[in-house]
Amino acid sequence: MSDDRERRSHFERLYTLEGPADAEAFYADWAATYDADMLERHGYRGPALLADLVAERVPDRRAWILDIGCGTGLVGVELAARGFVHVDGLDLVQAMLDRASRTGVYHRLLKGNLLQRPAVNADRYDHAVSAGTFTHAHVGPDGLDEVVRLVRPGGRAFLLCNAGAFVDDGYGEKLERMTRLHLITLAETLDAGPLLDDGRRGTFVVLDVHR
Ligand SMILES: C[S@@+](CC[C@H](N)C(=O)[O-])C[C@H]1O[C@@H](n2cnc3c(N)ncnc32)[C@H](O)[C@@H]1O
Numbered sequence: 001m002s003d004d005r006e007r008r009s010h011f012e013r014l015y016t017l018e019g020p021a022d023a024e025a026f027y028a029d030w031a032a033t034y035d036a037d038m039l040e041r042h043g044y045r046g047p048a049l050l051a052d053l054v055a056e057r058v059p060d061r062r063a064w065i066l067d068i069g070c071g072t073g074l075v076g077v078e079l080a081a082r083g084f085v086h087v088d089g090l091d092l093v094q095a096m097l098d099r100a101s102r103t104g105v106y107h108r109l110l111k112g113n114l115l116q117r118p119a120v121n122a123d124r125y126d127h128a129v130s131a132g133t134f135t136h137a138h139v140g141p142d143g144l145d146e147v148v149r150l151v152r153p154g155g156r157a158f159l160l161c162n163a164g165a166f167v168d169d170g171y172g173e174k175l176e177r178m179t180r181l182h183l184i185t186l187a188e189t190l191d192a193g194p195l196l197d198d199g200r201r202g203t204f205v206v207l208d209v210h211r
Contacts, residue, residue: 010034011042015136020113023138024093027071031095034072043197044074046131050160051078053190053204054129057158062086063126066150068114068143069133073100079129080105088125090118114143123152128159134171134205135162141174144207148183151209160192163201171205183211 010030017023030037038044054065061083067075070089079087080103088108091097097109112118114133128151133139147157161171178184185208192202 011037017137020092020115027093028095031072031093031099034096034099035074039074044132044195046160046192046195046202047074047078049192049195049202050075050129050131050158050204051082053206054079054084054127054158055082057156057206058084058127060126064088064124066090066120066125066128067106068128068130068147069139070100070106070109071096071132073103073106075129075131076100076105077103090114090120114139114146117146117149120150122149125151126155127151128155128157130158131160131202132162134159134165136165136169140165140169141171144171144174144178144184147207148178148209148211153210155209156187157205157207157209159205159207160195160202161205162195163191163203166203166205175205175207184209 017026062085064086065084067087067089070076070091076087076089087106089100089106090110090112092113094111097111100106100109110118110120128147151157175186179186187208188206190204192204195202
């Protein structure tokens with residue numbers, strides 16, 4: 001397969017993953033070319049947009065932040081550029097974490113599946129952030145339970161969700177249930193605009209964690 005076809009096929013397969021084993025094989029194969037492919041070829045701006053929002057809303061640059069589905073570390077790099085110094089990363093795929101490690105901006109990198117209670121203590125983080133992971137065929141609304149467990153009461157989660165998945169996959173209903181249970185307050189939902197050159201849009205979801 002030519003480099004060109006291989007890259008296109010990764011991007012096109014992004015929303016067709018069938019569970020963790022498939023995701024592991026897919027991202028292990030994509031890890032080495034993910035950054036060039038997403039940033040240069042497809043104009044991915046999700047990590048920079050997310051980091052801009054976090055930098056506006058979180059004055060304490062020493063806060064402990066967990067980057068969920070950190071991948072190769074694009075969000076961590078953008079947070080570090082805005083002065084954040086305590087960022088950990090969590091991801092399902094070791095090859096992606098290996099790339100994230102090379103950035104040098106993460107304090108700790110953890111391998112784990114958000115949907116299967118990763119081995120991290122409850123209330124460990126002041127805030128959680130995530131880009132590109134709450135999307136089709138990746139993590140759905142049920143992943144929010146673990147976000148709320150990992151963030152301390154009084155902390156916040158800043159999630160950049162795929163806008164189509166946000167509407168189609170039942171995030172609104174899940175957030176209402178969590179609000180009724182006094183686990184969260186939905187502080188903001190904001191249109192993030194286009195995340196990629198093809199026009200795919202994002203929705204920012206900002207949660208105040210109470211639990
Ligand atoms: C599209 S990439 C986004 C990576 C990075 N946040 C970015 O914006 O470039 C999605 C990432 O989510 C990770 N992922 C998918 N399902 C996951 C799960 N259940 N738990 C943890 N990470 C997961 C993948 O391994 C992959 O690195």
